[in-house]
Amino acid sequence: MDEVLSQNEIDALLSAITSGEMDAEELKKEETEKKVRVYDFKRALRFSKDQIRSISRIHENYARQLTTFFSSQLRTFVNIAVTSVDQIPYEEFIRSIPKLTVLNIYSVSPLDGRLIMEINPNIAYALIDRILGGKGNSLAKTNSLTEIEKLLLTQIFEKGIDCLIEAWSSVVDINPILEEFEENPQFIQMVSPNETVVVVSLTTTIGETSGVINICIPHVILEPIIPKLSAHYWMQSTKKERDYQSYNMISKHLKEADVEIKAMLGQADITINEFLKLQKNDVISLTQSIEDPLPLVINSKPKFIVQPGKFKNKMSVQILDEIKGVKDDDE
The missing domain is CATH 3.40.1550.10 (CheC-like)
Known part of the structure; x- marks a missing residue:
């Protein structure tokens, strides 16, 4: 491998060629000759x-x-x-x-x-x-x-x-x-x-x-x-076998993870001025019609269409359909 000259060595070489102390043609001749490299066996x-x-x-x-x-x-x-x-x-x-x-x-x-x-x-x-x-x-x-x-x-x-x-x-x-x-x-x-x-x-x-x-x-x-x-x-790519013990443990923990579910009864848009003037017994009209199904929101993402009702004397919703085209990264 060729040696890399330092900047000081390059400057000294150019100065020697310019002053005539060294002939550029002789340098080219030396380049063509075979060089012996010192090798230390120790x-x-x-x-x-x-x-x-x-x-x-x-x-x-x-x-x-x-x-x-x-x-x-x-x-x-x-x-x-x-x-x-x-x-x-x-x-x-x-x-x-x-x-x-x-x-x-x-x-x-x-x-x-x-x-x-x-x-x-x-x-x-x-x-x-x-x-x-x-x-x-x-x-x-x-x-x-x-x-x-x-x-x-x-x-x-x-x-x-x-x-x-x-x-x-x-x-x-x-x-x-x-x-x-x-x-x-x-x-x-x-x-x-x-x-x-x-x-x-x-x-x-x-x-x-x-x-x-x-x-x-x-x-x-x-x-x-x-x-x-x-x-x-x-x-090289090495294919590793699945660790089923770890896989089952992760699956179990995921199944036990809590998610927030909300059935949205409706929404309303009002101005700041209307909000400041709100008083007791005022009524806010929602955009949701009482005959229309409700969206079921999971972790702030609408996922299903549901209808409200009762199940064993508790307020419940029944899933009617899945909302398509909603990505997890949607706001």
Whole structure:
């Protein structure tokens, strides 16, 4: 794929051609020659752009689920969004995170391997502060977490496992278990340093504190479901069988829903001046004749023609015909 030049590089190139330092004909000649692209086997790209987009969609859903979960648990403003999805060597991921951070390690059976969730210390301390009744401010701590702080973080992320299950359910049913809680990334060696991993970065805001949550997914986890990460799998229509239990429950509730029914005895139009002059014993003539049938109005929509009468000593109406051509969205 051709490289895209920045604006500064374009300006420098035009300046060199104008000043004569570079010959445009030589540039054309170089374009026709075959170019050798440098390929680093240590950074082998094992996932296509299509598969990376699918992983991004999964974690966009996860970010929405986690936002709702944290908002309900912390009772404060929370916003989580996917910033980037990259495939890099595992060694590069370990070097990129702070020496003192929060690392949750999940097993995701039935898939092999384990994934790492790295929570920036700013976010971790804001979570702890909010859980303990504070405003969600990040603490300037340089020492390790206490056992109580570790327990609080472990509990809230164990509760948030359902968000991970829901996000991945569109591709595979997983059973995540939070197996380990670490602070030093040097103590974690799940795969070889040169193994390709997918790193999903989630920009996280809790109250006035911002930070990043990184999710590291080794290739061994994704390998069995790679065919399901294609656009074809996502776009194909899957016919689902009807859930008769839910269908019957919805039908039952609909049958028990209340609707308002009125038999309109007639209408009358008067002016404001006539209305203001109304007195006791005045008579208002209706447009409805006593021999004509009445309209039956359901939720403000005329649906049937009826005639008034009595049934078991109660005022009733008998349906004569249905009013045709009345749409539900009519005013």
